[in-house]
Amino acid sequence: TFSSIMLLKCIRLKRIYVKLAFVLLAVLFLLVLYVKLVPEVNSVVYPGVYKHGKLVSNLSNVFEQKLRDYESKIIANLGDDGDPAYLTGDDAKKGDESLKTFALNTVLSDRMPLDRKLRDPRNKKQVEPSFLFIFISFSIFKITIIYTCINKRHHLCFDVNVTSHTCKKFKYDPKLNTSVIVIFYNELLSVILRTIWSVILQTPSHLLQEIILVDDASTEGSLKGLLDYYVSTRLKDHNIRLVRLKSRMGLIRARLQGARVAQGDVLIFLDAHCEATMGWAEPLLSRIEEDRTAVLVPIIDVIEATNLAYSTNGDSSFQVGGFSWSGHFTWIDIQDEKDKNKLTPVKSPTMAGGLFAIDRNFFWDIGSYDEQMDGWGGENLEMSFRIWQCGGRLETVPCSRVGHIFRDFHPYSFPDNKDTHGINTARLAHVWMDDYKRFFFMYQPGLEDNPIVGDLTHRKQLRQKLRCKSFRWYLDNVYPEKFVLDEHVQAYGQARTEFDMCLDDLQLAEDKVGPLGLYQCHPYLAMSQYFSVSAGGELRKENFCAEVFGAGDVQLTECHGRRREQYWVLYRNGTVYSPAAGRCLSGEGVENGKGLKVRDCKNSVHQRWKFDHVNAT
Ligand code: LR7
Numbered sequence: 001t002f003s004s005i006m007l008l009k010c011i012r013l014k015r016i017y018v019k020l021a022f023v024l025l026a027v028l029f030l031l032v033l034y035v036k037l038v039p040e041v042n043s044v045v046y047p048g049v050y051k052h053g054k055l056v057s058n059l060s061n062v063f064e065q066k067l068r069d070y071e072s073k074i075i076a077n078l079g080d081d082g083d084p085a086y087l088t089g090d091d092a093k094k095g096d097e098s099l100k101t102f103a104l105n106t107v108l109s110d111r112m113p114l115d116r117k118l119r120d121p122r123n124k125k126q127v128e129p130s131f132l133f134i135f136i137s138f139s140i141f142k143i144t145i146i147y148t149c150i151n152k153r154h155h156l157c158f159d160v161n162v163t164s165h166t167c168k169k170f171k172y173d174p175k176l177n178t179s180v181i182v183i184f185y186n187e188l189l190s191v192i193l194r195t196i197w198s199v200i201l202q203t204p205s206h207l208l209q210e211i212i213l214v215d216d217a218s219t220e221g222s223l224k225g226l227l228d229y230y231v232s233t234r235l236k237d238h239n240i241r242l243v244r245l246k247s248r249m250g251l252i253r254a255r256l257q258g259a260r261v262a263q264g265d266v267l268i269f270l271d272a273h274c275e276a277t278m279g280w281a282e283p284l285l286s287r288i289e290e291d292r293t294a295v296l297v298p299i300i301d302v303i304e305a306t307n308l309a310y311s312t313n314g315d316s317s318f319q320v321g322g323f324s325w326s327g328h329f330t331w332i333d334i335q336d337e338k339d340k341n342k343l344t345p346v347k348s349p350t351m352a353g354g355l356f357a358i359d360r361n362f363f364w365d366i367g368s369y370d371e372q373m374d375g376w377g378g379e380n381l382e383m384s385f386r387i388w389q390c391g392g393r394l395e396t397v398p399c400s401r402v403g404h405i406f407r408d409f410h411p412y413s414f415p416d417n418k419d420t421h422g423i424n425t426a427r428l429a430h431v432w433m434d435d436y437k438r439f440f441f442m443y444q445p446g447l448e449d450n451p452i453v454g455d456l457t458h459r460k461q462l463r464q465k466l467r468c469k470s471f472r473w474y475l476d477n478v479y480p481e482k483f484v485l486d487e488h489v490q491a492y493g494q495a496r497t498e499f500d501m502c503l504d505d506l507q508l509a510e511d512k513v514g515p516l517g518l519y520q521c522h523p524y525l526a527m528s529q530y531f532s533v534s535a536g537g538e539l540r541k542e543n544f545c546a547e548v549f550g551a552g553d554v555q556l557t558e559c560h561g562r563r564r565e566q567y568w569v570l571y572r573n574g575t576v577y578s579p580a581a582g583r584c585l586s587g588e589g590v591e592n593g594k595g596l597k598v599r600d601c602k603n604s605v606h607q608r609w610k611f612d613h614v615n616a617t
């Protein structure tokens, strides 16, 4: 019948639609798959002259010529083995000149091979058998334990393996790969390229997912065309991605941009003037494989800015990260005797910030970075505190070593000359340091309630969300040796004489040795007049202790904790007595702004120091 024919047609029609729909769906699916699977098109823009978005001339001959000129001036073997390198004649002069503007010998870097060979800097020393090993060797489980230790790498096992191994002999076989993120603003091209080459040459290719270069809107010409050309020709066989930021974002947000496009399991951040050395990546990746909440720092060796020598600091000892109450990163000795001379990861209270490895997902889970931090500084302590307080760990990995060029000053300037380090540190102090932020704000009173510091809601929410522990917990558990100016001390605050003169550091720089001075008391407690008498009898600023020298001068020098000339007895009447000198701290005859001495003890107003706070003993 007619109606049944219509129905059949309808069904057929429908079938066609269904088929069509299926095909369409399949196409769509494949498209999505394609977009998902095929990695983003390399964001390297081929250099050249563009008109209305179209490449008119690729300039390749121009760049090729430039590059060949440059390459022809490279001196073979210069700086090999990391030895100090020197130029002669005109180049030597120009090189010295360049130090003044770039804090780096740029001429030398340009003459040095980009793939120079470094000596393997890793520790060669065999470590003494540990107590643990001796214990285990008497155990009947010895064989089983050693067997599991060969296959897995637990802390326990490391100690066992260490007895017969050096860094070089450790067998690491990580399954995780890494995206190495290198950020730069107006760095020297040859220095950036040497960083990249060292990563390519020293990382097994199956572990290196990609290298991501983030250009923080450099203005330097050679970092535009020439760098792109170099990457798309000399480095075409390597997976290098170049991300250009449209405007200057500062190093914190630049790193975030790099992390956002990264695909590797582990992110490793590097400054753009580093050199990775043999076997640097494996121990980092292995450790993260074992514990994804471990954030790792290699030993950071010094590459001299003057002669690009790679120095290894006697090759066995190393330091870990601390901080000062003024909000700066510092190097500190490893406190735990059993951690010294180890080849396995060592707890580090903080990190310097520029070179570290972190599981990519953990990076995001733990709060990446404070996006509102501008420019330079502060992010390193922020991340350090956050990692510890929110359930991660920070460690230095002695078997991984990377060189970094330490420059005497920043060769770049910041927009508006803002004190980004101060502002960023104020942000982290408010969010992470609880009451202990009081010390930082004594250094920076102007920043305490300053709107310039910006909104902190998100970061405080993050701390809540992650249920992070207190700063007190951090100090107690991670950094118990940190000196807290007003805790467990005999006395603290301003120390004044009857003439309203106070102990004063005379604006001594935090890391310099200088006299313990006398100065008119300020009407408020400023850091330059904040002194403590520690429980152990040191008269100290933060890390600097008053020490008696031969002629009776009193200097502020680094605290050594061994008493002797840094040991003082504070009597109830305010006398400050040095048993080593057998004399007393005296302001007698000392002018305003001059250094103090110890003199024969006598009952004199010049020898009595009244501290703001004295704890009963
Ligand atoms: O606006 C900027 N944009 C950038 O991309 C300013 C800088 N940068 C880049 C710059 O090109 C470089 O590659 O950021 C990187 C770091 O800048 P540096 O090398 O001038 O910094 P630094 O080495 O003096 O400072 C240390 O502290 C900083 C605090 O914000 C960063 O965390 C640095 O990465 C960090 N460097 C190290 O940890 C290396 C070891 C030094 C020590 C101790």
Ligand code: MN
Pocket (backbone or CB within 6 Å): 271, 272, 273, 354, 404, 405
């Ligand atoms: Mn640096």
